[in-house]
Amino acid sequence: MNSSITPKLNILKTETSRVKEVDFDNLVFGSTFTDHMFECDFKDGEWQNPTIRPYGNLSISPGAKVFHYGQAVFEGMKAYKDDDGRVWLFRPEANFERINKSAKRLAIPEFPRDIFFEALTTLVRMDKEWIQPGLGNSLYIRPFVMATQVGVSASPSDEYKFMILAAPAQAYYTGDVKVVIADHYSRAANGGVGAAKAAGNYGAQFYPTNLAREKGFHQIIWTDDSEHKYLEEAGTMNVFFRVNDTLITAPVSDRILDGVTRKSVIDIAKHNNIDVEVRPVLVSEIVEAAKDGSLKEIFGAGTAAVISPVSAIGHKENVYELTKPEDSYSARFKKDLMSIQHNITEDPFGWRFEVK
Incomplete structure (x- = not known):
């Protein structure tokens, strides 16, 4: 499925960061999220309104096709901070290629590379204070896409939401x-x-x-x-x-x-x-x-x-x-x-x- 996207990335910043409220020494993996998140909607045959906004709940119909036919794919990637405060991603191109490969297999429109990387790097830059330096610490990043069209007919959705969440992380498994x-x-x-x-x-x-x-x-x-x-x-x-x-x-x-x-x-x-x-x-x-x-x-x-x-x-x-x-x-x-x-x-x- 071919798709296009509006070029402007809208940014809505939170008024007050929650980062000082977090106990980084006692994190439960994937349950504490950073100040911001990215979302973009596929409607009328194109990806539109790419936006970074404060992290918060979504309003979605119980008739959305993701709940009934499982059209949802995701990725897992990480950002790291070195001892000089510089921030690094690890092989992000591979994650981008794979989420589109997954999307294609589930009849979901592929996401454009330029907006993926602009959104990803902007989000990480905005929430870099959530990344703790030191081996074992990272920012776990979860891009995902889900079907949002309302209707329980057994067919691919015409509407989707692409999102990126970020969560500070420590070691996932502590032992063998x-x-x-x-x-x-x-x-x-x-x-x-x-x-x-x-x-x-x-x-x-x-x-x-x-x-x-x-x-x-x-x-x-x-x-x-x-x-x-x-x-x-x-x-x-x-x-x-x-x-x-x-x-x-x-x-x-x-x-x-x-x-x-x-x-x-x-x-x-x-x-x-x-x-x-x-x-x-x-x-x-x-x-x-x-x-x-x-x-x-x-x-x-x-x-x-x-x-x-x-x-x-x-x-x-x-x-x-x-x-x-x-x-x-x-x-x-x-x-x-x-x-x-x-x-x-x-x-x-x-x-x-x-x-x-």
Whole structure:
């Protein structure tokens, strides 16, 4: 669907900032939002009235199609502040490309690049006082779009709202996680929307994840939808396996999200001459590697958690404990990633984007 947009970004500033009311040492992830937010509406075949305004509630009809047919996609990205007070985004172009890829899959009009970056950088600049310096601190940024046309007919919406919210964040997971391999439920199917960041993908994960937690696990490693033979993602993250000194991860597909952190880990590994295999990963080979001791590490990779090491993996009635090696890949990749994001080290990949 082609779309156009009015060029002017309207800015309405809050009279009083709430930043001094925030306890930055005790944040609950994604529940405290900054002073401002961005919104833009798609009506009459074009994106119009792009506006940054004070954060606040929306008024929306209960007949809006997002509530009935799930036309909603989102992104997750972060801004960081270095020790000199400079503010950086991490690979924002990849997030922009992916939200439009997700939107296209759900028959949502794509959003123009120029207004996305103008809105994103303006919002981050306006609310930069909410970004705390120091490793582990960031501003989590949530662009999303939802169908707003009123009507319960089963058809794509003619109207949408694109928004960007921002929330100060600390570390998402504070410790290693215990995971179980799925042998019944699946995250996504061939030809489905697994490769899109569709809101419904995540809602559908909650029930099987609750079942796993009742058994003492934190998350699920999802398997393929037909035979449950192949390992695909871990919870809401891409997943990596270290067998001996080789790093293995599944290729992206209709079922697997093309994660920005995933791509970054692969590039960092190759840059450090670590053997990387991007290929289908059999459940049986990882279970066997856990049994014979060649499985050294499993970790998830995603924007919110960055790198989340796995301490144990469950399969059927068995649980295999993992002892983090001294030369931990997960610790190394997390350090390398965060050092680039926080402008502590050189960025040989050109991933940093300064918000001036």
